[in-house]
Amino acid sequence: MLSPPTPTNARKGTTVAPKIETMQQGSATGNPRNKVALAPGHSLMDWIRLGNSGEDLTGVGGRLQDVTPEQLARHCRRDDAWLAIRGNVYNVTPYMNFHPGGVEELERGIGTDATKLFSQVHAWVNYDSILKKCLVGRYRPRTTDSIPATDGSSPSSSEVGLGAFLATKEEKEKHNANRNTPLQPPQKKLRYDWYEQEERGSVVLYCQTQEPSIKVTLGDDNQNLTIVVSEKDASQSLHFLLENTIVWPPRLIQIPNSSKVELQLKKVKPGHWKTLGLPIQKSDQEMGEPVSYSNYSKMKVSDIFSVNYNTKILALSYLEQSFSTTPVGHHVRVHNTFEGQEVERCYTPICKSMVDLPTEEDQAHLYLMIKEYKDGLLSSWLATRSIDDIIEVSSSEGSFQTSCFTNRKELYLFAAGTGFTPMVGVINWARRIIIGKCTKISLTFFNRTEKDILWRDELDRLAQKDSRFTVSHVLSEADESWTGLRGRMDGELLRSQLPSRNPQDDPKTFVFVCGPTAFTQLTGGLLSVMGYSNKDYHCFQG
Numbered sequence: 447m448l449s450p451p452t453p454t455n456a457r458k459g460t461t462v463a464p465k466i467e468t469m470q471q472g473s474a475t476g477n478p479r480n481k482v483a484l485a486p487g488h489s490l491m492d493w494i495r496l497g498n499s500g501e502d503l504t505g506v507g508g509r510l511q512d513v514t515p516e517q518l519a520r521h522c523r524r525d526d527a528w529l530a531i532r533g534n535v536y537n538v539t540p541y542m543n544f545h546p547g548g549v550e551e552l553e554r555g556i557g558t559d560a561t562k563l564f565s566q567v568h569a570w571v572n573y574d575s576i577l578k579k580c581l582v583g584r585y586r587p588r589t590t591d592s593i594p595a596t597d598g599s600s601p602s603s604s605e606v607g608l609g610a611f612l613a614t615k616e617e618k619e620k621h622n623a624n625r626n627t628p629l630q631p632p633q634k635k636l637r638y639d640w641y642e643q644e645e646r647g648s649v650v651l652y653c654q655t656q657e658p659s660i661k662v663t664l665g666d667d668n669q670n671l672t673i674v675v676s677e678k679d680a681s682q683s684l685h686f687l688l689e690n691t692i693v694w695p696p697r698l699i700q701i702p703n704s705s706k707v708e709l710q711l712k713k714v715k716p717g718h719w720k721t722l723g724l725p726i727q728k729s730d731q732e733m734g735e736p737v738s739y740s741n742y743s744k745m746k747v748s749d750i751f752s753v754n755y756n757t758k759i760l761a762l763s764y765l766e767q768s769f770s771t772t773p774v775g776h777h778v779r780v781h782n783t784f785e786g787q788e789v790e791r792c793y794t795p796i797c798k799s800m801v802d803l804p805t806e807e808d809q810a811h812l813y814l815m816i817k818e819y820k821d822g823l824l825s826s827w828l829a830t831r832s833i834d835d836i837i838e839v840s841s842s843e844g845s846f847q848t849s850c851f852t853n854r855k856e857l858y859l860f861a862a863g864t865g866f867t868p869m870v871g872v873i874n875w876a877r878r879i880i881i882g883k884c885t886k887i888s889l890t891f892f893n894r895t896e897k898d899i900l901w902r903d904e905l906d907r908l909a910q911k912d913s914r915f916t917v918s919h920v921l922s923e924a925d926e927s928w929t930g931l932r933g934r935m936d937g938e939l940l941r942s943q944l945p946s947r948n949p950q951d952d953p954k955t956f957v958f959v960c961g962p963t964a965f966t967q968l969t970g971g972l973l974s975v976m977g978y979s980n981k982d983y984h985c986f987q988g
């Protein structure tokens with residue numbers, strides 16, 4: 447009997463089903479694993495109904511408040527249960543009997559910052575959406591610290607002087623109001639260097655991992671630069687009033703084989719800068735954290751590209767001069783409300799082209815490949831968006847780490863349908879970031895018919911340009927003229943595309959799988975039969 451891929455090696459990827467669909471299945475994610483049988487009247491649908499009933503599920507009258515660790519620890523009983531996840535505190539007392547993993551499991555996190563535990567079990571679960579009616583407020587681990595915004599080598603700004611560098615009267619007032627409320631979580635210092643040439647300045651960021659999500663924002667004055675680096679569940683930031691104005695957008699370059707990232711700033715007026723600028727310390731709110739504690743941002747559709755008869759790419763940009771990067775294998779969520787019902791779906795952002803290097807303009811956009819499902823409320827809505835329409839997109843999420851495959855020489859990717867989207871980031875990473883290490887990237891792409899193949903031209907172009915990359919298409923409902931592979935995933939097909947692995951040999955191959963759950967589970971089982979352990983492959987859950 448074939449075993450499914452291990453949960454530790456799997457995370458939700460592109461196609462977590464929208465809530466409307468999953469409600470019928472009784473699971474938030476369609477995942478049929480160790481869940482408990484919920485008592486009648488405690489399905490996800492019942493939970494949503496309770497949320498919409500107007501009942502106060504926060505237990506504190508719905509007024510958002512800051513919560514210290516001591517306060518949190520006092521709510522550690524089944525009948526009075528709070529927990530913190532990623533900086534938000536929720537009253538999970540009413541959710542206890544609705545939790546698909548059972549009351550005892552949920553109890554393990556109560557009274558504490560359960561971020562790590564939650565991520566270990568099911569990082570993909572959309573807790574903030576499920577628990578939004580239970581939000582008590584913001585978790586404030588420390589109440590007295592202020593955060594150094596720069597490393598010690600840079601000129602520091604004094605409390606008094608700081609106000610002078612904030613652009614407007616309103617900002618100064620806001621700054622003064624915030625001086626006495628330094629309620630921010632502890633942050634590590636972000637190390638950086640900078641150097642300059644006549645035309646450009648460059649800030650080199652020393653990140654801790656190769657998976658940072660970096661958000662760059664430039665004020666309307668083209669001088670107020672904010673860089674926020676999020677990695678390992680913590681954020682670090684730099685904020686500068688630059689020596690002079692720069693051109694938007696700057697270029698972001700991930701330095702190959704390192705965790706350094708370079709931000710190249712093009713000067714409006716070429717010339718010598720004595721310093722990068724004046725460092726400024728900002729509060730949470732000034733850093734742009736939405737007051738509602740929601741992590742969704744409004745983005746504008748700035749371009750639309752057709753991929754095939756039912757799939758298109760939406761190019762999205764922030765409303766202000768801002769962009770953020772998505773680490774490989776991570777996803778964003780898009781949501782919208784239909785007749786009072788919130789529906790949400792995960793998408794793995796792709797790039798504008800797999801072949802051409804991105805321009806600065808390309809980098810400042812988020813590209814989502816949207817396949818329209820006839821019964822998918824959200825996907826149909828997205829597919830009918832026009833230029834300048836606004837959609838709400840979350841910041842990136844995910845726990846996948848590229849370190850699992852950076853030293854492997856050969857990558858074998860098995861994708862079905864839109865399960866292809868996480869592969870785009872993997873391929874780019876292998877080609878451009880782990881330079882000199884990867885000698886073969888083989889994609890086997892499963893679709894129904896020829897017209898369902900996504901980005902076929904782009905894949906062919908890539909195969910022509912990079913001899914390490916090959917693509918094989920497999921069609922389950924091919925017409926007679928098709929000369930390529932036919933069928934569905936099975937042992938024979940897998941063996942024709944992938945060498946068996948002898949567990950005694952040094953690992954040189956790594957396998958990625960993404961597609962519908964049945965495809966992923968079947969492939970995971972077949973891989974075990976072929977000698978691959980769960981350290982040799984990663985399944986992006988579909």
Ligand code: HEM
Pocket residue numbers: 473474475476477478479480481538545546547548551552553554555560563564567568571572573574576577
């Ligand atoms: C922090 C402590 C928590 C623990 C230890 C825990 C544990 C678990 C376990 C063991 C399962 C079954 C996993 C499986 O599918 O194999 C589960 C499922 C689930 N939990 Fe939790 N949980 C916690 C918190 C939460 C919270 C705060 C939420 C609120 C949104 C939540 C929502 C869910 C959902 C929606 C599922 C079903 C997942 C699926 O269908 O794939 N859990 N949980």
